[in-house]
Amino acid sequence: xxxxxxxxxxxxxxxxxxxxxxxxxRWRDRRIADSDWEQVADELDAVYTKxxxxxxxxxxxxxxxxxxxxxxxx
Numbered sequence: 398x399x400x401x402x403x404x405x406x407x408x409x410x411x412x413x414x415x416x417x418x419x420x421x422x423r424w425r426d427r428r429i430a431d432s433d434w435e436q437v438a439d440e441l442d443a444v445y446t447k448x449x450x451x452x453x454x455x456x457x458x459x460x461x462x463x464x465x466x467x468x469x470x471x
Contacts, residue, residue, distance in 0.1 A: 404450040412448035413456075420444055421460050429468050437464065 404412070420440055429437060441457050 400449045400451060400454070402451050404448075404452055408448065408450070409452070412444070412450065412453045415444050415448070416453060416457060416460065421464075424464055425467070428471050429464065437461065 423440075424437055427433075438461070441461060445454055445457055
């Protein structure tokens, strides 16, 4: 499936549920070890592969940067 530029409301809702309520929630309160970052990225890539929209990619990048910042502060 190729990357799509627009996303309808139903697809957005489903993708955001996976991205925020599942993936981000799983990692947000953890101290992420160096050995875990590959899994973090692989899981994010799986969400993006399932929902190949530019907006979801951009939000995912922002969320992984947030995890990095939080991890540095711990």
